[in-house]
Amino acid sequence: MPQRLLLGPQRPVTNLGQVVNDTGIPMGPIAVISAGWQEAEGDIDDVRELVPGSLIDLKLYHRADEVFSVDAHLHDAHRERQDQLKELQRLYRLRLRQLMIAARQLRRSHASAEMIAAEERHAISQLRALDRHHLGRIESIHRAFDDRIGVTCSGSLAEQADAIRKILDDCPTVLITGGNVIVLLNRLRLFGVDRLLSDKNLIAWSAGAMVLSDLIVLYHDKTPQGRRDAEVFNTGAGLLPGYVFLPDARRRLKENDDVRIGLFCRRFSPATSVTLDSGSLLQFEGTEFRKAVDVRRLTNKGRLARVKTS
Amino acid sequence: MRKLFRKGTPARTDIDAFIAAAEFPLVDGSDVTFVFRGQAEAVNLRCWMSGLNTAQPFQALPGTDLWAVTIELPEGSRIEYKFEIVQNGERSLILDPLNDVIAHDPFGANSVCQGSGYLRPVWTVHDPDARKGSIELKTINSRKFRQKREIQIYLPARFRRNRRYPLLIVHDGTDYLRFADLQVVLDNLMHNLEIPQMIVALTESSNRLKEYAADERHAFYLAQELLPFVTDTYPLIDEAQARGIMGASFGGVAALHAAWRFPGRFGRLLLQSGSFAFSDIGRHERGPVFDPVVRFMNDFREQPGFPAEKMYMSCGIYESLIYENRSLLPKLQKQGIDVLFEEARDAHNWENWRDRLQNGLSWLFPGPEWMVYE
Numbered sequence: 001m002p003q004r005l006l007l008g009p010q011r012p013v014t015n016l017g018q019v020v021n022d023t024g025i026p027m028g029p030i031a032v033i034s035a036g037w038q039e040a041e042g043d044i045d046d047v048r049e050l051v052p053g054s055l056i057d058l059k060l061y062h063r064a065d066e067v068f069s070v071d072a073h074l075h076d077a078h079r080e081r082q083d084q085l086k087e088l089q090r091l092y093r094l095r096l097r098q099l100m101i102a103a104r105q106l107r108r109s110h111a112s113a114e115m116i117a118a119e120e121r122h123a124i125s126q127l128r129a130l131d132r133h134h135l136g137r138i139e140s141i142h143r144a145f146d147d148r149i150g151v152t153c154s155g156s157l158a159e160q161a162d163a164i165r166k167i168l169d170d171c172p173t174v175l176i177t178g179g180n181v182i183v184l185l186n187r188l189r190l191f192g193v194d195r196l197l198s199d200k201n202l203i204a205w206s207a208g209a210m211v212l213s214d215l216i217v218l219y220h221d222k223t224p225q226g227r228r229d230a231e232v233f234n235t236g237a238g239l240l241p242g243y244v245f246l247p248d249a250r251r252r253l254k255e256n257d258d259v260r261i262g263l264f265c266r267r268f269s270p271a272t273s274v275t276l277d278s279g280s281l282l283q284f285e286g287t288e289f290r291k292a293v294d295v296r297r298l299t300n301k302g303r304l305a306r307v308k309t310s
Numbered sequence: 311m312r313k314l315f316r317k318g319t320p321a322r323t324d325i326d327a328f329i330a331a332a333e334f335p336l337v338d339g340s341d342v343t344f345v346f347r348g349q350a351e352a353v354n355l356r357c358w359m360s361g362l363n364t365a366q367p368f369q370a371l372p373g374t375d376l377w378a379v380t381i382e383l384p385e386g387s388r389i390e391y392k393f394e395i396v397q398n399g400e401r402s403l404i405l406d407p408l409n410d411v412i413a414h415d416p417f418g419a420n421s422v423c424q425g426s427g428y429l430r431p432v433w434t435v436h437d438p439d440a441r442k443g444s445i446e447l448k449t450i451n452s453r454k455f456r457q458k459r460e461i462q463i464y465l466p467a468r469f470r471r472n473r474r475y476p477l478l479i480v481h482d483g484t485d486y487l488r489f490a491d492l493q494v495v496l497d498n499l500m501h502n503l504e505i506p507q508m509i510v511a512l513t514e515s516s517n518r519l520k521e522y523a524a525d526e527r528h529a530f531y532l533a534q535e536l537l538p539f540v541t542d543t544y545p546l547i548d549e550a551q552a553r554g555i556m557g558a559s560f561g562g563v564a565a566l567h568a569a570w571r572f573p574g575r576f577g578r579l580l581l582q583s584g585s586f587a588f589s590d591i592g593r594h595e596r597g598p599v600f601d602p603v604v605r606f607m608n609d610f611r612e613q614p615g616f617p618a619e620k621m622y623m624s625c626g627i628y629e630s631l632i633y634e635n636r637s638l639l640p641k642l643q644k645q646g647i648d649v650l651f652e653e654a655r656d657a658h659n660w661e662n663w664r665d666r667l668q669n670g671l672s673w674l675f676p677g678p679e680w681m682v683y684e
Contacts, residue, residue, distance in 0.1 A: 009684050036682075039468050065472065178684045206683040220680050224504050224672040225650075228680065247683040 013279035017050035036179020178206030249275035258302025319373035334408035387425035440501035441467030466507035481561030483512020489660035503679035524606030554578030
């Protein structure tokens with residue numbers, strides 16, 4: 001079974017090198033996906049110092065720019081789709097805001113526990129319904145785009161996808177860095193790379209870990225404007241289903257807000273919401289959980305409980 | 311000060327040592343003591359704060375050449391001031407000789423008193439890790455004003471032609487750059503992912519008290535000349551919610567007026583200490599330069615319409631405009647506009663406006679930190 005090693009941010013604690021050493025993950029040629037770094041894609045000298053073997057950056061971000069520069073039709077269609085997705089996310093956010101306010105107020109309201117519990121269950125089911133609806137709408141926009149521009153329709157896209165596939169064929173292990181999760185997922189999907197990872201050993205951190213789940217949830221409680229409601233962004237590659245990965249939670253999550261954390265946990269249940277902080281390691285064999293170091297899961301009661309190695 | 315006078319009139323050397331060791335003004339909780347050393351017939355503290363007398367008299371400290379006055383300044387306050395020295399019957403305004411902290415503005419400079427709890431925000435200070443954006447100069451041939459107008463365009467550090475950017479139009483652009491460190495702030499906030507990479511058009515007016523006072527020509531210039539020019543020249547996101555106007559004082563009036571006259575064109579407004587004078591009845595008392603502003607604001611308050619989807623307003627609580635700004639808020643909210651209003655313990659000055667930029671810009675244009683998981 002392929003190994004999957006998920007890490008948190010590589011600063012301030014860099015555990016990539018040690019994890020690679022300790023787990024003995026196959027070190028043949030390693031394909032690197034650093035598209036989340038956008039313009040800084042491929043700047044992987046730090047990674048080379050930590051990971052032995054030959055590293056080949058797939059350059060998904062730059063390849064996409066190249067494709068767009070020669071295929072105006074694809075570029076326009078892609079831009080149009082991104083605009084639609086952005087607009088959809090904005091509309092979803094409008095609806096989400098009201099549901100979240102109601103759900104939080106219920107949790108803080110004074111009434112009989114039984115009454116509150118019943119209303120809360122319904123409030124959470126409404127949140128889940130909205131999230132499901134949103135994912136469905138996203139999927140339909142993607143389908144419409146795929147129908148309009150398939151890989152086969154765009155010569156340059158097909159050419160790049162083919163080149164990527166050939167590199168991946170020779171790489172038993174793929175390393176995915178953090179960065180902008182939206183850009184990362186976009187480029188993975190554009191070249192169909194998300195469908196080529198199932199038999200690979202994977203080392204991924206932060207945004208790289210998020211895209212391996214079947215659900216990507218954006219969150220940040222400490223922006224200049226304060227807390228934002230966690231938003232379903234998209235489905236991921238689905239290689240590690242049943243988890244919502246929360247990188248850098250110590251910095252981004254208001255850990256003492258039990259109402260908020262409890263609501264987060266219940267909203268995305270039965271998926272397990274787990275943190276990936278700097279220094280964390282979450283190890284899977286295939287989809288089977290094997291080991292956790294400094295990983296916590298969100299609980300229904302709004303706490304963060306340490307995940308123990310089975 | 312009390313220690314200095316504990317054993318009676320201090321010796322000159324003790325005063326020298328005290329002056330050399332202390333930081334002025336002396337801040338002790340909410341008590342702030344301003345000190346002047348020198349010969350004078352009278353000394354006054356001038357700080358142009360609404361709510362305080364404009365001239366606070368110093369007391370001469372017996373047997374010394376020291377003068378002092380203590381005022382109460384609430385936690386987190388920041389005020390600008392000068393000393394008024396009366397010598398030989400002549401009055402002169404000077405910076406506080408014992409205080410190196412100075413703020414500049416188009417009229418010169420003022421000393422700055424940073425009250426207890428005030429800290430200059432770190433994102434207003436140059437960060438060597440933040441990549442610098444660039445500024446280029448463009449000329450617009452304005453038919454409305456029948457003259458050429460220069461604008462400065464800020465382009466983000468990683469500007470690329472194949473990307474699309476939000477646009478922010480800034481009134482009094484050069485003053486924002488010089489006195490509110492706007493370029494440093496933009497570089498830092500973009501580096502910290504708190505705002506997206508954006509293009510900023512910095513406008514000027516040689517006659518701002520007229521053109522920014524709800525002048526139809528200026529609104530037309532922004533919406534029908536500057537905006538099309540920038541849209542043709544740079545890759546912009548073609549949506550009202552990705553277009554904003556910003557301004558302080560009369561610049562705030564100009565921004566609101568342009569958005570009101572051309573609804574749907576600008577989806578974001580950032581208004582700092584807007585000179586939103588109005589009259590419920592009778593004449594206003596702010597002088598003739600405010601006449602067109604009051605006419606506009608009275609019209610606006612009657613029929614606010616929907617000038618922008620999202621707005622940020624700030625005002626210092628030590629400026630007289632706080633009343634006008636506060637009273638505008640419910641009118642805007644009633645229209646369904648998403649407004650964030652922030653009050654600051656500061657007055658009508660550029661550093662007040664600088665210190666609010668993180669909140670204002672990130673409210674109107676949230677950055678990608680939400681999406682970035684390093």
